[in-house]
Each structure stands twice: as C-alpha cells, then as structure tokens.
Amino acid sequence: MDSVRFLELMVSRLLRTGVLVSGLFMVMGLGLLWATGDASCPSGVLSVDWVLFGDPFLEPSHVLFLGFFILIGTPLLRIVASATAHLVERDLVFALLNVSVLLILVVSFVLGVG
Amino acid sequence: MAVYWVIFGCFLVEVLFYAVFFKISRLSALLQRVICFNGAPRGMQLLFTLYALTIALGSGFLGALLGLGGGVIMVPLMVFLLGVPIHMASGASIVAVVATSSAAASVYVRDEVTNMRLGMFLELATTLGALTGASFMAMAAESLLKTVFGLSLIYASTVMWYQLRNNRRSWVNKPNDWLAERLSIGGSYYDEARGEQISYGVTRTMGTFGISYVAGIVSGLLGIGGGGIKVPAMNVVSSVPMKVAVATSNFMIGVTAAASALVYIRHGFCDGFVTAPVVLGTLVGSYIGARVTGRLRGMFLKRVFVAVLLLLGLRMIASGVGL
Numbered sequence: 001m002d003s004v005r006f007l008e009l010m011v012s013r014l015l016r017t018g019v020l021v022s023g024l025f026m027v028m029g030l031g032l033l034w035a036t037g038d039a040s041c042p043s044g045v046l047s048v049d050w051v052l053f054g055d056p057f058l059e060p061s062h063v064l065f066l067g068f069f070i071l072i073g074t075p076l077l078r079i080v081a082s083a084t085a086h087l088v089e090r091d092l093v094f095a096l097l098n099v100s101v102l103l104i105l106v107v108s109f110v111l112g113v114g
Numbered sequence: 115m116a117v118y119w120v121i122f123g124c125f126l127v128e129v130l131f132y133a134v135f136f137k138i139s140r141l142s143a144l145l146q147r148v149i150c151f152n153g154a155p156r157g158m159q160l161l162f163t164l165y166a167l168t169i170a171l172g173s174g175f176l177g178a179l180l181g182l183g184g185g186v187i188m189v190p191l192m193v194f195l196l197g198v199p200i201h202m203a204s205g206a207s208i209v210a211v212v213a214t215s216s217a218a219a220s221v222y223v224r225d226e227v228t229n230m231r232l233g234m235f236l237e238l239a240t241t242l243g244a245l246t247g248a249s250f251m252a253m254a255a256e257s258l259l260k261t262v263f264g265l266s267l268i269y270a271s272t273v274m275w276y277q278l279r280n281n282r283r284s285w286v287n288k289p290n291d292w293l294a295e296r297l298s299i300g301g302s303y304y305d306e307a308r309g310e311q312i313s314y315g316v317t318r319t320m321g322t323f324g325i326s327y328v329a330g331i332v333s334g335l336l337g338i339g340g341g342g343i344k345v346p347a348m349n350v351v352s353s354v355p356m357k358v359a360v361a362t363s364n365f366m367i368g369v370t371a372a373a374s375a376l377v378y379i380r381h382g383f384c385d386g387f388v389t390a391p392v393v394l395g396t397l398v399g400s401y402i403g404a405r406v407t408g409r410l411r412g413m414f415l416k417r418v419f420v421a422v423l424l425l426l427g428l429r430m431i432a433s434g435v436g437l
Contacts (some may be wrong), residue, residue, distance in 0.1 A: 074212070
C-alpha cells in the first residue's frame with residue numbers, strides 16, 4: 001500500500017471512529033439525563049478534570065460534554081496524524097502547514113483569543 | 115492493521131492532551147458559563163429535546179438532499195420555532211457541522227475524490243477566518259447576527275436558483291499556476307459518470323485562498339459550514355472539478371468548524387440540552403438523506419427551497435431589524 005493511500009485510509013477511519021464514539025457518548029449522556037431526571041449542569045466550575053475523571057454516573061452532563069470534546073478533537077487529530085505522515089515522507093512544506101494550523105488553534109484556545 | 119494502531123494511538127494522544135492541557139492552564143473557569151435550561155420543569159426539558167431532535171433530523175435530511183449544510187435550515191427553525199437565542203442556535207449548529215462534515219469526509223476521502231493537499235493548504239485560511247468570525251460573533255448583538263444570517267440565506271437561495279438555471283456548466287481543465295505547481299496541488303479522480311480518470315490543475319490559488327478566508331469568517335460568525343462560498347470559489351476561480359470541490363470543501367469544514375466550536379464553547383453558547391439533540395438529529399438525518407438522494411430527483415424540491423430559503427432569509431432580516 002503506498003503512502004498516500006495509507007494516509008487516506010487512516011484519515012477516513014479516524015474521522016468515522018471519532019464521530020461514532022462521540023455520538024455514543026452524547027446518546028448516553030442524554031439518556032442518563034432523562035433517566036436520572038438530573039437536569040443540573042454543574043453550577044460551579046466545568047473543568048475537564050470533571051469531564052474526564054468525574055463520576056459519569058453521578059452527573060450525566062459529564063458524559064455529554066466528553067462527547068462534544070471528542071467530536072471537536074476528531075478533525076484536530078486528523079491534522080496531527082497527517083502532520084506525522086508528512087514528516088515521515090519528508091514533505092516538510094505540508095508538515096509545516098499542518099503544524100501551523102494546529103498551533104493557531106491551540107494557541108488561540110490557550111490564550112483565549114476570540 | 116497498522117491503520118488501527120495509528121488511530122488508537124491518536125485517541126490516546128487526544129485523551130492525554132485534554133488531561134494535561136486542561137490541568138495546566140486551568141481553562142476550567144472559562145467553561146463555567148455553560149448554561150443549561152436549568153429552571154425548566156423536567157417535562158418541558160424532555161419536550162424541548164424531542165422538538166430539537168425532530169427539527170435537526172428534518173434539516174439534516176433536507177440539507178443532504180439539497181446539497182446544503184444542515185445548519186442553514188436548522189438555525190432559523192430553532193430561532194423561530196423554539197425561541198432559542200441565535201448565538202445558542204449557531205453554537206449547536208457548529209458542533210453539528212463538525213459531526214456531519216467529518217462523517218461525509220470519511221467517505222469522500224476513502225473514495226479518493228478529496229484533494230487533501232489542496233484542502234490542507236486552504237485550511238490555513240479557513241481556520242484563521244473562523245477564529246476571526248467567531249470573535250466577531252461573541253461581540254455581535256443578536257439583531258446584527260440575525261440580519262447577516264438573513265443575507266446569507268438569500269445568498270444560498272440565489273446560488274441554488276442559479277444552479278437550476280445553468281444545470282450543465284462545461285468544465286475546462288487548466289494547468290497549475292506557479293503556487294499550485296510548487297505545492298504540487300493538482301490531482302486526479304475517477305469520475306463514475308464518465309467512467310474515466312480525470313486529471314485537473316489548480317489555477318489562481320491565491321484568489322481561492324483569499325475567498326476561503328472570507329468563507330471561514332462567515333462560518334465562524336453564523337455557525338454554518340460555509341461550503342456555499344468555498345465550492346464556487348474552487349470550481350469557478352480555480353477550475354477544480356465540481357465533485358472534487360464539494361469533497362475538498364467538506365474536508366476543510368471539519369477543522370474550520372472545530373476552530374469556531376472551541377470559541378462558542380468558551381463563551382458558553384453550546385448548551386448541552388440544545389447541542390446534543392441537534393448533533394444527533396443532524397447526523398442521523400443527513401445519513402438518511404445521503405442514502406435517499408441517489409434515488410430521488412431533487413429538482414422539484416430545489417425549486418421549492420429557492421422560495422423557502424428566500425422567505426426564511428427575509429423573515430430573519432425582518433426579525434433582526436426589529437420589524
């Protein structure tokens with residue numbers, strides 16, 4: 001299998017997996033919200049500690065937001081994967097292009113631009 | 115097999131990234147403005163979720179049939195039928211756009227229609243644009259957003275009308291310009307209708323790059339995909355074949371919408387109760403739509419929707435300027 005085809009297949013499966021997994025989390029989150037009748041999103045701080053390590057069966061909205069984060073992370077993962085593939089191929093221009101898109105996203109999020 | 119290991123590794127990286135990244139920077143405080151429809155009684159919430167799910171199912175289905183993104187139809191319906199503030203409707207829509215474009219891109223990339231190199235190049239412009247647009251969104255008043263959204267609906271209606279008039283626009287292959295040559299962006303794809311491999315070049319790359327930036331702004335501002343701007347740009351300005359333009363635009367929208375979605379989440383415009391049913395509904399609706407669209411001739415539907423989009427646009431503008 002040549003490298004372009006490998007990248008294509010990897011990207012294709014990565015995207016599909018991400019959508020499915022996040023969809024599953026959202027269905028579970030909504031289901032738990034209905035089942036428990038616990039409509040309270042946390043009134044305090046909504047941290048990712050809370051999203052990742054909180055007890056999902058106590059606060060169903062954790063599960064919901066984990067689903068959102070996985071979904072939004074999926075296209076970003078696609079960039080990480082293709083940047084790596086381009087680096088391996090020594091296609092430096094495109095590796096740089098991928099990395100700069102990723103950097104723009106991460107830096108703007110960390111700095112709270114927008 | 116190797117493919118699955120890479121995917122597994124990627125997801126591991128993602129989880130680690132969230133864990134480390136969020137602990138270090140204490141971004142948690144930024145997310146606390148996420149609102150839920152907390153005060154409403156439980157029955158109301160259930161009903162609201164069901165309404166939102168139905169609206170999203172319908173607009174996802176229609177969007178796939180008409181070749182529009184789901185957001186263009188869904189946001190006005192959420193605003194007019196459910197009384198959701200437009201910021202929040204757009205926030206739900208932009209997350210749904212990430213989902214549908216990723217799902218569609220998965221198929222296009224597998225079938226080798228997408229020009230990934232062109233997509234990765236233009237992504238730089240759309241991402242910057244999306245951040246610009248989403249920043250404007252956070253500051254913009256409800257009335258302004260409604261007016262701009264109304265204008266974009268009228269634009270979508272005009273494009274659809276134009277497509278109905280000029281159904282078979284002849285496509286001419288042009289050679290790569292210097293930049294496309296330098297980045298080796300030109301490509302080829304297998305056209306099923308013609309039964310042959312078609313090679314194409316990419317001209318006026320910088321022009322399309324500029325338009326992609328504008329498309330990014332619109333996407334971030336309104337919470338829609340913005341394919342309605344990128345596809346004509348690639349097709350008309352850069353003479354990329356239509357099918358490749360659609361697939362490549364879709365490929366870019368995932369990252370563009372993810373960039374905007376992060377801004378929407380940070381400002382608390384992604385409400386769990388609005389967003390989750392909208393994402394799930396749009397995903398299922400557009401999946402069914404994509405299955406059905408091969409068997410259906412969408413001409414009549416398109417004629418109807420030229421009018422529907424125009425009316426929705428006018429109503430949106432009227433509501434925006436306070437009529």
